[in-house]
Amino acid sequence: MMDELSASDKTRERLVEAAREVFAEHGFQGATVREICRRADANVAAVNYHFGSKHGLLSEVLNFNRLKALQSATEASDASPEERLRLFIKDFMLMLLDENNASRQCQMMARELADPSPALDKIVIEAIAPLHEFLGRLVKEVAGRKMRDADVRRCVYSILGQCLFYRNSHPVLQRMNPTLHYDRKEIEAIARHIADFSLPALRALK
Amino acid sequence: MMDELSASDKTRERLVEAAREVFAEHGFQGATVREICRRADANVAAVNYHFGSKHGLLSEVLNFNRLKALQSATEASDASPEERLRLFIKDFMLMLLDENNASRQCQMMARELADPSPALDKIVIEAIAPLHEFLGRLVKEVAGRKMRDADVRRCVYSILGQCLFYRNSHPVLQRMNPTLHYDRKEIEAIARHIADFSLPALRALK
DNA sequence: TTTACTTTCAAACAAGCGTTTGATATCTTG
DNA sequence: CAAGATATCAAACGCTTGTTTGAAAGTAAA
Structure with a gap:
C-alpha cells in the first residue's frame, strides 16, 4: 500500500549501506559492529535485531x-x-x-x-x-x-x-x-x- | 666464543619461526600473540619481552x-x-x-x-x-x-x-x-x- | 656460594569485541 | 484512545585481545 519505507526499513537500509562501506574498508574481520552502527546512526543492538548477527548482515550486503x-x-x-x-x-x-x-x-x-x-x-x-x-x-x-x-x-x-x-x-x-x-x-x-x-x-x- | 645459541636466543628463534607461520596464515590482524607463543612453546609475555610488541615481532620477521x-x-x-x-x-x-x-x-x-x-x-x-x-x-x-x-x-x-x-x-x-x-x-x-x-x-x- | 643480571612464568589488566537484556519509546491497529 | 506489536536504547555480559606485573627460575662471574 505505502511506497515509503517504514522507520524500521530506513534503519535497515542505513545499516546495509554503512556495512558496505565498513566491510569494504576493513574486511569482515576488521570491521566492527559498533563502527557500522555509528555510521548508520543506529544503536549497537540494531545489527543483531535486524540481521541476527554480524554474519547475517554480511550475507545481506552481498549481492552481485x-x-x-x-x-x-x-x-x-x-x-x-x-x-x-x-x-x-x-x-x-x-x-x-x-x-x-x-x-x-x-x-x-x-x-x-x-x-x-x-x-x-x-x-x-x-x-x-x-x-x-x-x-x-x-x-x-x-x-x-x-x-x-x-x-x-x-x-x-x-x-x-x-x-x-x-x-x-x-x-x-x-x-x-x-x-x-x-x-x-x-x-x-x-x-x-x-x-x-x-x-x-x-x-x-x- | 660460543657458536651455540643461548636459551634466550633459541626462544627468539622459535618465536620468529612461529610468527612467520601464523602471520602468513592469518595476516597481521588475524594472528594472535597467544597462538604464536603456543606454537613456539613460549609464555604469552615472551613476545613483548623479546620484541617489545606484536608490531616489533612483525618487523623482525620481515626480510626479503x-x-x-x-x-x-x-x-x-x-x-x-x-x-x-x-x-x-x-x-x-x-x-x-x-x-x-x-x-x-x-x-x-x-x-x-x-x-x-x-x-x-x-x-x-x-x-x-x-x-x-x-x-x-x-x-x-x-x-x-x-x-x-x-x-x-x-x-x-x-x-x-x-x-x-x-x-x-x-x-x-x-x-x-x-x-x-x-x-x-x-x-x-x-x-x-x-x-x-x-x-x-x-x-x-x- | 654469593651476587647481579637475564629470562620465564602465571596471573592480572584495560580495552575492545559481538551479543543479550529489559526497559523505554514508537508505531499500528482495533 | 487504548492495546499490542515493533523498534530503539543504554547498559551490561562474557569473551578475547595485546600488554604489564612481580615473583620465581635460570645463568654467569667473582
Whole structure:
C-alpha cells in the first residue's frame, strides 16, 4: 500500500549501506559492529535485531546484480569477440576502481579472497564461478579454435589477474605513487592497456 | 666464543619461526600473540619481552633476502631478455606457490596488500619498489624500444598481476577446484603460461 | 656460594569485541 | 484512545585481545 519505507526499513537500509562501506574498508574481520552502527546512526543492538548477527548482515550486503548485469550486457552485444572482451574489461575496471561508487561488492570480494569468511562460499557460487565461466567462453571465442580446458582457465586467470591487481595492490601503488588517482580517463586507459596486453596473447594461440 | 645459541636466543628463534607461520596464515590482524607463543612453546609475555610488541615481532620477521637473491640471479644471467623474463617468472612462481616453504614472506606480503599494517611502508620500500623497478628494466629490454614510463609500469602490473593472482585468489580457486594442488610440475606449467601470455604482448609493442 | 643480571612464568589488566537484556519509546491497529 | 506489536536504547555480559606485573627460575662471574 505505502511506497515509503517504514522507520524500521530506513534503519535497515542505513545499516546495509554503512556495512558496505565498513566491510569494504576493513574486511569482515576488521570491521566492527559498533563502527557500522555509528555510521548508520543506529544503536549497537540494531545489527543483531535486524540481521541476527554480524554474519547475517554480511550475507545481506552481498549481492552481485551489477556484476551479473555486466555479463549479460556483454553477451547480448553483437560486436566481435575481441570487441566484447574490450568492452567487458572496461566496464569491469570501471566497476572495480570506481572510488565513490554505490556497489562496493568488489572491494568486499577482494577482501574475502585475502581472508575468507564463511560468506566466501556464497560469493564463489553466485558470482565468481559464473564470472569465470563467462570469461572462459569469451576467451574461446577470441582464440577461435579448440583449447584445452586448463589453457582456457589460465587465460581467464591472466585477464582477471591483471584487472584485480589494480584493486588488490592499491595500497602499495598508492605508496609508490602518492598522486595516484583513478578518474574515468585513467580507468579507461588502464582497461585499454589490459585489452591491448591480452589480445595479442590470445591471437597468438591461433 | 660460543657458536651455540643461548636459551634466550633459541626462544627468539622459535618465536620468529612461529610468527612467520601464523602471520602468513592469518595476516597481521588475524594472528594472535597467544597462538604464536603456543606454537613456539613460549609464555604469552615472551613476545613483548623479546620484541617489545606484536608490531616489533612483525618487523623482525620481515626480510626479503630470497626475493632479492632472485632478482640478482636474473640480472647476472647472460641469457636473452625474453629468456631472463621466463626464468624470473618461473622462480618467482616457485617462491610464491611453494606450499611448505621456509620463506613465507610472500604470503605475508600478499596479506599486507589486502590489509595494510604499519609494516607495509617498510615492505614497499625494501622489497616491492625495487621489484617493480627491476621488472621495469626487464620489460624495456624485452620490448626493445623507447616506452613511456606509464606504459612500462602497466606492463609490469600486467605481469605481476598474473603471478599474484594465483596466490591472492587461492582460496577461491581451491573452492572451484577442490583437487587443486601446486606441485613443482604444475607451478612450472603456470609459469610457462604466464610467460607465453606476456611475451606476445611485449613483442607486439615493437 | 654469593651476587647481579637475564629470562620465564602465571596471573592480572584495560580495552575492545559481538551479543543479550529489559526497559523505554514508537508505531499500528482495533 | 487504548492495546499490542515493533523498534530503539543504554547498559551490561562474557569473551578475547595485546600488554604489564612481580615473583620465581635460570645463568654467569667473582
